[in-house]
Amino acid sequence: MRDFDQNAFCPKCGFDKIHSMFIPSGKAIYGDAADRHGTSWNPVDRIERRCERCFFEWDELPLDAIKEPTP
Ligand SMILES: [Zn+2]
Secondary structure, rough: OEOOOOOOOOOOOOOOOOOEEOOOOOEEEEEHHHHHHHHHHOOOOEEEEEEEOOOOOOEEEEOOOOOOOOO
């Protein structure tokens, strides 16, 4: 998962207006988000991004997320 980028562009249509919503781990999730993660409970803290033009959704890591150590 990429780090949260407040200046992100939509990877599908290139739009620059991207909705952001923090989803804590353990929260119940539904629909597309549940399909994307293969579970009805959010597995990890994340920020859900959604393009305001084409409605593509993806996830980014919160800025305070614990990072895997880089080798
Ligand atoms: Zn888009």
